[in-house]
Amino acid sequence: MTTETEQDALNFKIGAVARITGIPADTLRMWERRYTVVSPRRGQGSSRLYSREDITRLTLIKQLVDRGSAISTVANLSREQLLEQLDLMQGGSGYEQAGRNDVSCRVMICGDALPLKMSGEANDYAGIEILGAYASMAEFEMQAAAQQPDVIVLEYPALMPETVSEIRTQLRRSGAKKAIVIYGFATREIVRSLHGGNTIPLRAPVDPLQLRQQCRQALFQSQQQHDSHDEDEFSDDIPVRLFNADELAQLAQASTAVECECPHHLVDIIQRLGSFEAYSAECENRSPEDAALHAYLHGATARVRATMEKALERVVRAEGVDLEQLRGKAVTVKN
DNA sequence: GTTCTAACA
DNA sequence: TGTTAGGA
Incomplete structure (x- = not known):
């Protein structure tokens, strides 16, 4: 356990950089030799030591190359030029189109690669509104203070x-x-420390x-934490209940009149699923660590419930x- | 695991 | 332009 100082930030070996950036080590050497893309300083035995700046730069360059630029044409651009190039390739503007009529999750992004990736598929982002990248x-910090986003997405090549x-400061x-913290490389301890709480x-x-799903889920969770319980007002992915408790009880009764007991069993299954659904939703709030898992369970159960409800409806009809x-009748009883 | 050069596709 | 072989 050394005290991590600036030294640690300058110590990435070529293998690590290859993993973080997705650029093969051989290619990294080639790019350096032929185009002087970066000039990492050397350590013991003349092995390359890359800085964090090197990594962000390489990430940008990789983006451009992936999008068809020749390495020779982008290798020596400044960071600003790289960003500009990338921006041009996206067809510019992109980000701050207003949200739709539905309630969307207001998101702000800070990072190198991500803003471009996001804008590239802007059309697929129903349900989230990208305020800026x-x-x-x-x-980012200045804009965030003004825009008051629901969720911030921070991207780092490596988490120190x-x-x-x-991250916590930015959140506050x-x-x-x-x-939502997107990282290329981090120790397990750091990742663990980011689980739960307000960071993902x-x-x-x-x-x-x-990412879009995560944004919406993040907002959903935070709403759950605030307005204590909202019963069945689960957003989008959770199918609404076809029958309420009263109706189910009545259907179970009604089914005794018919020979087959299937409706009765179906009602039983749906009631149980409904209970578990409520339970898993509850867990979702209680333990932030497993929130994602419980959200999944909740959603899965709800879908099964919806399926069985349809089955019941058909059988009963x-x-x-x-x-x-x-x-x-049920409504008058209930209300 | 890393560096380097040269040749190859 | 990226990959591979060979030697260190």
Whole structure:
């Protein structure tokens, strides 16, 4: 356990850099030799030691190369030029189109690679509204204070111990409810420390769809924590209940009139699923560590429940039960 | 695991 | 332009 100082930030060996950036070690050497993409300083035995700046730079360059630029044309661009190039390739503007009519999760992004990735598929981002995407933390910080995002997404090539406190600071200053932290490389301890609470660590690469889901889920969780319980007001992915408790009870009764006991069993299954659904939703709030898992369980259960409800509806209709009439009764009982 | 050069596709 | 072989 050494005290991590600036020294640690300058110590990435070529293998680590290859893993973080996704550029093969051989290619890294080639790029350096032929185009002087970066000039890592040398350590023992003349092995290359890359800095964090090197890594962010390489990440940018990789983006451009992946998008069709010749390495020779981008190898010597400054950081600003690289960003500009990348921006041009996206068809510019992109980010700050207003949200849709539905409630969307307001997101702000800070990072090198991510802003571009996100804007590239902007159309797929129903449900989240990207307020802005920045490459510089300073700019991000200023804008975040003004925009008051729901969720901030911070991207780092590598997570350092000091990065963690920076994340918490940004979270506090922006007033966001959750921070999604995308990292290329980090020790287990650091990742663990980011689990739970208001931060969600995600290992890069994160595909845009996944990120979108995470954003919405993050917002959903934070809402759950605040307005204590909202019963069945689960957003989008959770199918609404087809039958309430009263209706189910009545259907169970009604089914005794018919020969087959299937409706009865179905009601039983649906009631149990409903209970577990509520239980898993509860867990979702209680333990932030397992929130994702419980959210999944909750969603899965709800979907099964919805399926079984449809089955019940069909069976009961086949048995000649008048659902509409029953509904009318149940509602008057309930309200 | 790393460096380097040269040749190859 | 990226990959591979060979030697260190």
